[in-house]
Structure formats: structure tokens, C-alpha cells
Amino acid sequence: MQELIRVEQLTCRHGAVEALSGISFSVAAGDYLGIVGPNGSGKSTLVRALLGLMPSYQGRISLFGQSRENFTAWQRLGYLPQNLGPLNPAFPATVFEVVQLGLLAGKGLPRRLCRQERQQVQELLELLGIDHLQRRMIGELSGGQQQRVMLARALINNPELLVMDEPTAALDPEIRDRFYELVARMNKNKGTTVLLVTHDTGTIGQYASRMLYLDKKVLFFGSFDEFCHSPEMSVFFGEHSQHLICHRH
Numbered sequence: 001m002q003e004l005i006r007v008e009q010l011t012c013r014h015g016a017v018e019a020l021s022g023i024s025f026s027v028a029a030g031d032y033l034g035i036v037g038p039n040g041s042g043k044s045t046l047v048r049a050l051l052g053l054m055p056s057y058q059g060r061i062s063l064f065g066q067s068r069e070n071f072t073a074w075q076r077l078g079y080l081p082q083n084l085g086p087l088n089p090a091f092p093a094t095v096f097e098v099v100q101l102g103l104l105a106g107k108g109l110p111r112r113l114c115r116q117e118r119q120q121v122q123e124l125l126e127l128l129g130i131d132h133l134q135r136r137m138i139g140e141l142s143g144g145q146q147q148r149v150m151l152a153r154a155l156i157n158n159p160e161l162l163v164m165d166e167p168t169a170a171l172d173p174e175i176r177d178r179f180y181e182l183v184a185r186m187n188k189n190k191g192t193t194v195l196l197v198t199h200d201t202g203t204i205g206q207y208a209s210r211m212l213y214l215d216k217k218v219l220f221f222g223s224f225d226e227f228c229h230s231p232e233m234s235v236f237f238g239e240h241s242q243h244l245i246c247h248r249h
């Protein structure tokens with residue numbers, strides 16, 4: 001099985017704060033890795049380090065078999081951050097344009113979408129319940145609507161690796177469920193590798209095949225089933241432990 005991510009002895013600091021201390025793990029193609037840990041345990045720092053957004057770190061990171069410093073094939077990844085932050089209301093693009101950019105990015109010369117690609121964008125907008133907004137300017141939409149547009153943009157070009165940091169915090173439950181079902185289908189049918197940082201035990205329980213439990217260090221790394229039987233799981237999830245297991249069975 002191809003190894004998509006390898007992290008060895010990674011240490012990251014924000015100024016004087018050590019957010020991650022010597023962590024190591026790897027992710028194989030097709031894994032669905034749930035990343036959990038208490039607030040401030042370094043989950044977002046890890047995601048940022050993987051994506052090249054930390055100015056410096058110690059240790060080694062490789063992506064798709066290449067060291068992160070030499071890695072340039074960012075179009076193979078889709079990234080969904082926790083929230084977008086405030087968008088300029090005058091940002092000059094419609095919902096449809098923002099999503100189609102996901103398909104055109106990395107394809108070289110500017111070109112137009114073919115009919116089949118337009119259909120693909122249309123279907124994804126429908127699935128995420130934003131087809132009626134496709135001609136609206138993205139800056140005019142609510143936070144949850146903007147987040148749905150960014151979900152569509154990240155999924156439209158079928159990334160091989162999808163990295164998500166609490167991507168559905170602003171979404172209503174029905175759309176959240178539809179989104180996770182779609183990601184699960186991509187994982188199962190296309191072998192898309194998924195990294196999901198979340199506090200949502202239900203989603204983790206339902207979909208993750210492997211677990212990384214962090215608190216500055218790695219407290220647990222292994223299969224979901226091993227995690228379910230580990231003492232770490234009951235310590236972390238406490239009264240929610242049954243919830244986690246119930247979702248799987």
C-alpha cells in the first residue's frame with residue numbers, strides 16, 4: 001500500500017509554546033484517519049505543518065513519498081479549514097465560478113468547462129443544497145453557505161488526499177450528514193485518503209478506519225477497532241465512549 005504521509009519526530013512551536021513534541025505516524029493510501037484530542041492539543045498545528053503553513057518545524061514530513069520541502073503537487077490535495085474567516089463581501093466571483101475554479105486550478109492554460117464538467121459542478125451544488133445560490137456572489141452569503149461552497153470546491157477535482165479540520169462546524173445536521181456520506185463514498189469507491197480533525201464522535205465512530213489521538217504527543221495511533229478497546233479511548237471520550245462504538249455497529 002502506498003504511503004501518502006510520513007511524519008517522523010515532528011516538533012512544532014508557536015513562539016514559546018511547544019504545540020507538538022516529537023510525534024510520528026504514517027498514513028497509507030485509502031486510510032480514513034480520525035485525528036482527535038482535547039482543545040489546544042496540536043491538531044490544527046499538525047494540519048498546518050503538513051500543508052506547509054508552519055514557518056518552521058523540527059523533524060521530517062513527507063507527502064506522496066517526497067519530502068515536504070520538495071513537494072509541489074498541491075493539486076493532489078484538497079484542504080478544508082475550520083472556517084474561512086470573514087470574506088470580503090465584494091469578492092468578485094459567483095458560487096459557480098468559485099467551485100469551477102477547483103476543477104480548472106492546476107490544469108495550465110485558462111480554459112472553459114466542458115458540458116460534462118458543468119454537469120459535475122451542478123450535481124455537487126445540488127447535493128450540498130446550494131444549486132439555487134450558484135449565481136450569487138460568494139461574499140454575500142452566510143457563513144454556513146460559504147462553507148458549503150468551499151466543501152464543493154475542495155471535492156470537485158477528486159483530490160487523492162483530503163485534509164479537513166473541523167470542516168462542518170457551521171453546517172446544519174442534514175447537510176453535514178450528506179457531506180460526510182459523500183466523503184465516505186469517495187474514500188470507499190475511489191480510494192480517496194481522508195484526514196479528519198474533529199470533536200464529532202459520531203462521525204469519527206461511523207467512518208474512521210484509523211485513529212490518531214494527540215495531546216502534544218501521540219497518545220494513541222492505530223486502527224479504529226484497537227482504539228475502541230484501548231484505555232485511551234475511554235479516558236478521552238468518557239461518557240461518549242458508547243456513542244463512538246455504537247455508531248460503528
Ligand SMILES: Nc1ncnc2c1ncn2[C@@H]1O[C@H](COP(=O)(O)OP(=O)(O)OP(=O)(O)O)[C@@H](O)[C@H]1O
Binds near residue numbers: 017018038039040044
Ligand atoms: N498562532 C499561534 N500563536 C501562539 N500559539 C498558538 C498559535 N496557534 C496555536 N497556538 C497554541 O498551540 C497549541 C496547539 O494549538 P492547536 O490550535 O494546534 O490545537 P487544537 O488541538 O487544534 O485545538 P482545538 O481543538 O481547540 O481547535 C495551543 O496551546 C495553542 O494555544
